[in-house]
Amino acid sequence: MSNAELAIALLQACQDRGIMLATAESCTGGLIIAALTDIAGSSAVVDRGFITYSNEAKMEMLGVSAATLSAHGAVSRETVLEMAAGALAHSRASLSLAVTGIAGPSGGSADKPVGLVWFGIGLAGQPIAAEQQLFGQKGREFIRHETVRHALQLGLRALGES
Numbered sequence: 775m776s777n778a779e780l781a782i783a784l785l786q787a788c789q790d791r792g793i794m795l796a797t798a799e800s801c802t803g804g805l806i807i808a809a810l811t812d813i814a815g816s817s818a819v820v821d822r823g824f825i826t827y828s829n830e831a832k833m834e835m836l837g838v839s840a841a842t843l844s845a846h847g848a849v850s851r852e853t854v855l856e857m858a859a860g861a862l863a864h865s866r867a868s869l870s871l872a873v874t875g876i877a878g879p880s881g882g883s884a885d886k887p888v889g890l891v892w893f894g895i896g897l898a899g900q901p902i903a904a905e906q907q908l909f910g911q912k913g914r915e916f917i918r919h920e921t922v923r924h925a926l927q928l929g930l931r932a933l934g935e936s
Contacts, residue, residue, distance in 0.1 A: 777919070780926035781809045787933045788819040788869060793898075795929070796867035797823040798836055798857040800848065800874040801891060805922045821867045826857065836860025849874050849886050851904045858894030858902045869932065870896035871925045877917045887911070891921050895932045903932070 775783070788795050797807045807823030810816050824835050829848055832838040838856040846852040854872050861870035875891030882888035889909040896902045907924055909917045 777809050777923050777926060778812065780923065780930065781813055783935065784926050784929045784933075785810060785813055785816055785819055787930060787935050791933060793819065793868035794821040794866050795819055795869045795871070796821045796861045796865040797925075798861040798870060798872035798894070799823065799825055800827055800832070800857075801877045802873055802918050802921050802925075803827060805918055806871060806873065806925050809922055809926065821865045824857075824861055824864070832857060832860075836864060847886070849876055849890060849892060851892055851906070854892040854894035855902050855904050858896035858904070862896045862898060868898040869929060870894070871929050872896070873921055873925055875917070875921060877914045877921075878911060879914060882911075889917050891917070891924075893921075893925060893928055895928050897932050 804825045810820050826832040826835050829843050836857050837860040842852050854874050857872035858870045872894035876882050876888050878888035888911045892906050894904045909920050
């Protein structure tokens with residue numbers, strides 16, 4: 775499925791359940807919310823997108839704690855969990871998709887290589903889930919595209935869709 779087809783499927787799944795969706799994006803810079811809002815009628819289920827590229831934005835807009843960022847860094851399980859929770863808390867959404875990663879070509883380290891992306895999925899009434907993907911050093915455009923794809927797939931999975 776293309777990213778556009780995944781976005782349509784996710785919007786339909788949200789509409790079928792009567793829930794709103796929000797995103798909290800760092801490394802994608804808004805590409806997930808853009809993929810969703812490219813679809814006509816998306817306003818029925820898309821509440822908002824938080825573009826939190828800087829640590830300050832993560833703290834101010836989503837309530838990510840300075841202690842978390844200091845101890846674990848922006849690209850971490852702990853940060854993405856707080857991003858997903860913050861997107862739920864600061865919106866009318868029942869489903870949140872959060873991403874933070876290193877798209878490159880620079881910025882990586884031995885512990886956090888270029889291509890590492892953490893995903894957070896929040897569904898109201900359930901614990902926030904997180905997972906990581908290593909997309910490799912295949913270029914910034916590839917990493918960001920695959921991050922959008924994976925986030926949309928995780929949203930569908932969270933709603934019980936295949």
